[in-house]
Amino acid sequence: MEFRGVMGGFYRISEWIMRLSVINLLWIFCAIPFFFLGILLLNSTTEQMVYQTLFLMAVVSPFTLFPSTAAMFSVARKWVTGDEDVPLFKTFFRGYKSNFVQAMIGGFIYLLFGAILYANFQFYGNQSGLFGILRFLVMSISVLLIISLFHFFSILTHLHMKMLQIVKNAVLITIGSPIRSLSMIVLVGVVLFVSTRIFTFLIPFFTGSLIAVISFWHFNLIFGKLQEKQQALSGKEEADEGDAPSDPDEASKSGDLLAADAAKDNANQADKQ
Numbered sequence: 001m002e003f004r005g006v007m008g009g010f011y012r013i014s015e016w017i018m019r020l021s022v023i024n025l026l027w028i029f030c031a032i033p034f035f036f037l038g039i040l041l042l043n044s045t046t047e048q049m050v051y052q053t054l055f056l057m058a059v060v061s062p063f064t065l066f067p068s069t070a071a072m073f074s075v076a077r078k079w080v081t082g083d084e085d086v087p088l089f090k091t092f093f094r095g096y097k098s099n100f101v102q103a104m105i106g107g108f109i110y111l112l113f114g115a116i117l118y119a120n121f122q123f124y125g126n127q128s129g130l131f132g133i134l135r136f137l138v139m140s141i142s143v144l145l146i147i148s149l150f151h152f153f154s155i156l157t158h159l160h161m162k163m164l165q166i167v168k169n170a171v172l173i174t175i176g177s178p179i180r181s182l183s184m185i186v187l188v189g190v191v192l193f194v195s196t197r198i199f200t201f202l203i204p205f206f207t208g209s210l211i212a213v214i215s216f217w218h219f220n221l222i223f224g225k226l227q228e229k230q231q232a233l234s235g236k237e238e239a240d241e242g243d244a245p246s247d248p249d250e251a252s253k254s255g256d257l258l259a260a261d262a263a264k265d266n267a268n269q270a271d272k273q
Helices: 005-029 032-042 047-060 065-080 088-125 130-158 163-176 178-198 202-239 248-272
Strands: none
Touching: 005 032, 005 065, 005 088, 005 202, 032 047, 065 088, 065 130, 065 202, 088 130, 088 163, 130 163, 130 178, 130 202, 163 178, 178 202
16 A cells, blocks of 8 residues: 555655664674774773774774674665665665675775874974974874775775775775765764764664765766766767777776776676576
8 A cells, every 4th residue: 555645745754764773773783893893992091092092993893893883874865766665674784794805905005094093183283383283284194094094985886896996995085075074074973973972772773774875975976977087088089089088087087987897887787587
């Protein structure tokens, strides 16, 4: 039976509440060690305990948080691309299994970048003059790295690419689409602020899944624009044979992504068979 009018609206809302909460709970369940340490961090009473807990969280995150987040993004990808009635458990654990290794390796890469940036921030933060100003550069790079992390999960679950290509394109998308990337991180920040400061009950039920949907929705818009630009460049090349594209840098940025998109489509067709 299909509900219409007001009842139909309530039904759709309740359906989405269920979907978001189920995926969020699965995300937490598959990353229990990380979130358990997060609870210990909140209850830490000394600075030494804080640093020890943060270190342990960093150690377990590539094995728990990153694969679980990739699985959550796999479901968010289905929703954003129009497959709203996808089976939640099957899609989540299929994404967890298929993306586990790359998500884990990506976790180590981002942790390495984060450790390097933290060491540089600590170093330049204790300096004065020109070297002291460099800490703001480190902070800017850190923000870029955080934004690229969300694009990393979107690319990982949407495209078939090698790990270094995923990280490279995540950074390039962040730099090449600053408005969309800024909009994404602002909305993510709003969700985190509301979840941690106002409605804390959102954390176990909606916070992660909402962030995944917001992040992949922005990535999907950016990727669509890249496809349109690539198609326009291809059409111009066909019309003007022998001429170089008007924006070769943009073409090179999107080329790997578009080639990987075709590979992903083929893989998806194989999964459905």
